[in-house]
Amino acid sequence: MNRRHFLIGSMAAAAPGLSGADSGAIGTGFVGTGNRGSHLLKLTLDEPGAKVVAVCDIKPDRLDRAATIAARDQPATFSDWRKLIERKDIGAVFIATPCDLHVEMAIAALKAGKHVYCEKPIGITAESIRELVKVARNSKTVFQTGLQRRSEPRLRSTIARIHEGVAGKVIYAKAQRHGDSDLAHDGSSADWFFFPNRSGDLITENSVHNLDVCNWAINSYPERATGFGGNIMYVNDPPGRTNMDGYTLSYEYANGVKLAFTQVAFHPAKMPYAWQHTFIYGTKGAVDLDTAMFYPHEAGEPQVLAPPEERAPRDRHIADFYECIRTGKKPAADIIVGASGALTSILGREAINRKKILTWKELGVDFL
Ligand SMILES: NC(=O)c1ccc[n+]([C@@H]2O[C@H](COP(=O)([O-])OP(=O)(O)OC[C@H]3O[C@@H](n4cnc5c(N)ncnc54)[C@H](O)[C@@H]3O)[C@@H](O)[C@H]2O)c1
Incomplete structure (x- = not known):
């Protein structure tokens, strides 16, 4: 464990809402x-290290249900999220509001010394993500984003095999x-989902999961997209x-990898x-990330790279968040994972909207 992680762990153990009658449960x-x-x-109610101290929503029916x-x-x-963040008995805050609100809320929570689990996308503009990254990097608390595929054991093992060179x-x-x-x-999210200034558009709200998995497997960031x-x-x-309800994108990564990505709502x-499908092609063969199968170019049988997922006793991504708070471990989907996934989606969205080949640099991304 490096010194920073050790300090995070010891700070977490001493933070408010973490001790007393609840034997260390985190408020x-x-x-x-x-x-x-x-x-x-x-899912959090199943987490032994957590106690739900407060809930907040501006819609009374949602608040009652929670x-x-x-x-x-x-x-x-609470109907006012700032009042929730002020509470001293809260050590950790989950943010699951419409996407345009994430950055402001996450920054305020981090500045108040809270650990933050922020739903994806962490932000919907490059400028606001830059601000959040700056604050998160200067905070001693844990930041996890809701890119929960990062906590899937089979995907983790399969991508580790790709990084080791199996393909x-x-x-x-x-x-x-x-x-x-x-x-x-007429669904419950219809008041924000269909409007890019609130959701970041379909690609950023939705495909940030898939693009993050691509970045992870490719082990690089895109340099340009169209x-x-x-x-x-x-x-x-x-x-x-x-x-949008459909689009096609091409990305070129800094390490030369090309990615073809499509999303439609009418298949x-x-x-x-x-x-959803993700195929990663290498000089020795290709990997289907969804089945964890490797198919060699040469004669030879396809190989299973990782066993199927076993049922977990509780949600792995949330358990990871609380474990990071307790131990100082690096989160599976930390601020850089959250930022790079969101920015990859924003690069694609902006390339489509601006009708050009757009570069990571033109998007203003020089802070990862
Ligand atoms: N990780 C995943 O797999 C996953 C899945 C679905 C949604 N999400 C993300 O979760 C977030 C929420 O999505 P959803 O489907 O739950 O939408 P939703 O519309 O059902 O829920 C959003 C809630 O935020 C509340 N809200 C709005 N403004 C608020 C404010 N100022 N203060 C407090 N509450 C406020 C709304 O009243 C609503 O109840 C989005 O960012 C979405 O992308 C992630």
Whole structure:
């Protein structure tokens, strides 16, 4: 353990809300208790190191539902997130609000000395992400983002095998996220999801997961991107929407790898190749990340690189967050993972919107 991590661990053990009657349980607050926030809340109640001290949402029905879910811990309820962050008995804050609010809330929580679990994308503009990275780097608390694939054991093992060279030198990648429908038009997130100034657009809100996995497997950041997309199928439906429902992107990475990425919201569920796929091609063969299979170019049988996922007793990504708080371990999806994933998606979005080949430098990314 390096000195910084040791200090984080010892600081965490001494922080407010971490001792006394709850035998070390970490006082935790939730900001945004909609779909994702209430799911994270349920998972956190299974976490032995956590106690839910407060919940916050601007919608009274969501707040009531959250208070009911967490009734065991009798949390305080707030409609103003700043009041939650002020509480001294809160050591950790989960942020699961619409994407445009993440940066401001995460910065305030970090500055108040809280550990932060911030949903993806950590931000929707390069400038705001730069600010958050600066604050997180200067904080002694843990920052984890909700890119939970980083905590999947099989994916971790498969990518480790790629980094060890099982497929030779990685040269190309192909990935997709093809859904069979748009987000529900009258759904609970419809008031922000369809508007890029709130969601960051489909690519940033949604495919940040897939692009982060690509960055991780390729082991580099993109240098430039270009692509085409728009509101192709569900035109002006719901009325006033401005986000995309389909696009195609090409990225070139600093290490020379090329990535072809597509996302659509209109892939019929019964047609082959639906949903998410990631193929990583190397000089010796290719890896299907979803099945952890390696297919050699030369004669030889395909190989299983990692065993199937075993059921975990509790959510791995949330358990990782609390373990990092207790021990000072580096989070599976730290600020740099969160920032690079979000920025990769923003590079793609801006390349499409500006109709050009856009570079990482032009996006202003010189801080990772
Ligand atoms: N990691 C994942 O797999 C995953 C899955 C789904 C959503 N998400 C992310 O979680 C976030 C929330 O998504 P969702 O589907 O839960 O949306 P949602 O609309 O269901 O929930 C957002 C909640 O935030 C509340 N809110 C809005 N402004 C607020 C404010 N100022 N203070 C307090 N609460 C406020 C809303 O009232 C709502 O209840 C998004 O960033 C989304 O991208 C992540």
